[in-house]
Amino acid sequence: MEVGRVVGVYGRNVMRVAVPEEKLYLVARPGTYVKVKSLSGGWLYGLVVGYNLLDELYRRGRIVEELEGYEEFRPARNELLANLVGYAEDGKLQRGVPAMPKPGDKVFLVDEKELSAIMSRGDISIGVLSSARSVEVKLDVSKLCSRHLAILAMTGAGKSNALAVILAEILGKFPYPRILLIDTHSEYVGLAAYEKFNARVYAPSGRLGKLISDQYGIDVLPLEVPIWMLGFEEVAGLLKLDARATKQRMLLREAMRDVRRRRSPGAGVNDPIYYRVEELQSALRRLSGGRGDALLDLQLKVEELGENEELRFITETPRSDELYESLSNLEEPERSFKAYTAVASRFLRPGLNILALGGLSSETQVAVVSTLLRALWRVIMTQRLMGLILPVLIAVEEAHAYAPRDRWLASREILERIAKEGRKFGVALAVVSQRPRELSETLLAQCGNLIALRTVNPEDQRHILRSVEDITQEMIQSLSGLEVGEAIVSGPATPLPAVIKVHEFSSRHGVELGGKDVDWRRAWSEPGEELKVLPAEVVEEAKQSTLFDFV
Numbered sequence: 001m002e003v004g005r006v007v008g009v010y011g012r013n014v015m016r017v018a019v020p021e022e023k024l025y026l027v028a029r030p031g032t033y034v035k036v037k038s039l040s041g042g043w044l045y046g047l048v049v050g051y052n053l054l055d056e057l058y059r060r061g062r063i064v065e066e067l068e069g070y071e072e073f074r075p076a077r078n079e080l081l082a083n084l085v086g087y088a089e090d091g092k093l094q095r096g097v098p099a100m101p102k103p104g105d106k107v108f109l110v111d112e113k114e115l116s117a118i119m120s121r122g123d124i125s126i127g128v129l130s131s132a133r134s135v136e137v138k139l140d141v142s143k144l145c146s147r148h149l150a151i152l153a154m155t156g157a158g159k160s161n162a163l164a165v166i167l168a169e170i171l172g173k174f175p176y177p178r179i180l181l182i183d184t185h186s187e188y189v190g191l192a193a194y195e196k197f198n199a200r201v202y203a204p205s206g207r208l209g210k211l212i213s214d215q216y217g218i219d220v221l222p223l224e225v226p227i228w229m230l231g232f233e234e235v236a237g238l239l240k241l242d243a244r245a246t247k248q249r250m251l252l253r254e255a256m257r258d259v260r261r262r263r264s265p266g267a268g269v270n271d272p273i274y275y276r277v278e279e280l281q282s283a284l285r286r287l288s289g290g291r292g293d294a295l296l297d298l299q300l301k302v303e304e305l306g307e308n309e310e311l312r313f314i315t316e317t318p319r320s321d322e323l324y325e326s327l328s329n330l331e332e333p334e335r336s337f338k339a340y341t342a343v344a345s346r347f348l349r350p351g352l353n354i355l356a357l358g359g360l361s362s363e364t365q366v367a368v369v370s371t372l373l374r375a376l377w378r379v380i381m382t383q384r385l386m387g388l389i390l391p392v393l394i395a396v397e398e399a400h401a402y403a404p405r406d407r408w409l410a411s412r413e414i415l416e417r418i419a420k421e422g423r424k425f426g427v428a429l430a431v432v433s434q435r436p437r438e439l440s441e442t443l444l445a446q447c448g449n450l451i452a453l454r455t456v457n458p459e460d461q462r463h464i465l466r467s468v469e470d471i472t473q474e475m476i477q478s479l480s481g482l483e484v485g486e487a488i489v490s491g492p493a494t495p496l497p498a499v500i501k502v503h504e505f506s507s508r509h510g511v512e513l514g515g516k517d518v519d520w521r522r523a524w525s526e527p528g529e530e531l532k533v534l535p536a537e538v539v540e541e542a543k544q545s546t547l548f549d550f551v
Helices: 023-028 058-061 112-119 140-147 159-173 189-193 205-216 231-238 245-261 277-286 293-306 309-315 318-326 333-348 362-385 410-425 441-445 459-469 473-481 503-507 536-542
Strands: 003-010 014-018 033-038 043-055 076-089 090-093 106-109 124-129 133-137 149-152 178-182 200-203 220-223 353-354 394-398 427-433 449-453 488-490 498-502
Touching: 003 023, 014 043, 023 076, 023 318, 033 410, 058 159, 076 473, 076 488, 106 459, 112 133, 112 536, 124 159, 133 140, 133 498, 140 159, 149 159, 159 178, 159 394, 159 427, 159 449, 159 498, 178 333, 189 200, 189 205, 189 353, 200 205, 200 309, 200 394, 205 220, 220 353, 231 362, 231 410, 245 277, 245 293, 277 293, 293 309, 309 362, 318 333, 333 353, 333 362, 362 394, 362 410, 362 427, 410 441, 427 441, 441 459, 459 473, 473 488
Parallel strands: 149 427, 149 449, 178 353, 178 394, 200 220, 200 353, 394 427
Antiparallel strands: 003 014, 003 106, 014 076, 033 043, 033 106, 043 076, 076 090, 124 133, 124 498, 449 488, 488 498
C-alpha cells in the first residue's frame, strides 16, 4: 500500500516522507517499516524513527482565534523520518544503502507477511515487532556470538529479562551450549531449580552458598579461586591498594615474587605458582631495610586478608590445594597449565554455569572475575591452537563494574582482550549494563550486536552512539520514548534493525527472576512475615562478616 512520497533526502541514509492525513495511522508508530524503489531498481527498506507533524493554518496565522472556520478546516503537513536500513535485489536482503531514492518517489508500507519472511530467518526468538505484534523477531546465533552483544538500558527497563530470554532460547534450541553467566547480584540462581535450563550454580562455600541453597532448594557447587591463581593486580585489589599506594604495591610485588620463586626459580609475579597466604605473610616479615610504616600497614592488611571469613574461598581452598599437590611431579609450565585447566574446566561444562557473586564486595568480585576469565581464556586459546574448539558464551551482568571507562582494572583488561580477539577462538561476550556512560568504550565498540532498551540519560545515549555501529542519531533519540520491555535491536544477528517488544521471561517460562522492584504499596499494606532466624552454624560463620552486622 502506498503511504506517501519522498520529499527530502539527507545524509547517507535518512529520508523525509510526506504522508496524507488519511494514511497517517498506518505509519504512526515508531519502528514501522516502509520501502521505496532505489535508483538502481531494487527495494530500499526504511525504519520509521521520527515525525514532523504541522498544522499549516496554525503556522501561518498569528492569532488562531480570529480565523473563522478553523475547527472545521485544518490543513496539515505530515512528514515522517525513516532511516534506510537495508535493500533487496534479486530476492536477497542485504544491509547498507547502495543508492538513495529521489524526491517524488512513492513510498510503500511493508506488510506483515513480508516482514515475517524477513525477521524470522534466525535461530532464537527474542520478541515481536512493536509495530506488528504478529511478526516474530529471531536472532542468528552464529552472528550473535561471533560479533558479541551489548544489552543496555536504564534501571527497570528490562535488561535482565532480555538476557534471560536469550539464554533460555539458546538452552532450549541447542543441546550442548556452553554458557558462563557472571551473576553480580545472584539474580539468576533460581534457574538452577528447573531441570529444563540445565543450570548449575557456583558460589563461595560457607554462609553465602548455604543461604542460596536454602532459599532456592538447590545444590550449590563450591566456588574456589585460590590465591596462588591471582595475579598481582587482583591481590592488590583485594588489599585495596590503588595506584597511589606506590610503596606498598612495590613491597607486595617483591613479596609475591619471593613466595613464587621459592617453589619455582625464575617465576614471575603473575605466574600461577602455588603458595599459601601464610607464606605471603612470612615473605613480608622477611622484608627489611627501613621500610617503615608502609611495610607495617601492608603486613596488617595481609593478616586481615587471611582472617577475613568472606574470603575463605580464596585464602583457604582445600580442593585447589590438593589439586596442585597432585601435580607436583610435573615441571613448569605444564603444571601451571594443568592447574588452570582443572579450575577453568568446571565452567566449560555444557549448559548454564552461573557464577553467583551476590553479597561479595566489589573488589572481591573484580578479583574473582579477572582470575577466572584469564584462566578460561588461556585454556580455550591453547586448546584452539591444538585444533580443538570449545565455543563458550560469557554473559556479564553489571559489566561497567568490571570494565569501567575511567579507570584500569585487571578484569577490564581481560574483557577487552576477549572482546577484541575472542572471535578467533570461539569466545563470545554478552555485556549487560545500566550505565553505558561508565562502560569501557573499547569493550562496547567491539559489540556488533545491540539490544538497547529505554535509556533517558543524554550522556548514556551519546556514549552508545559513539561506540556502536549501525546506530544513528535518530534511533538514539527515540530510546527515551520506548516503553518498558521495548528495545531497539541492531547488528548482524538480526536481518534489519528493529524496534521490538521483548518476550516476558516469567510468563513464557513460568520462572521469576530476582532483582525486581519491591511492591511497596502491597508490602506496606500487609502484616508481612517475621524475620527469619539463621541456622546456628551460619550465624557462627557470619560473626566476623560486615554483611551480617545485624546478627
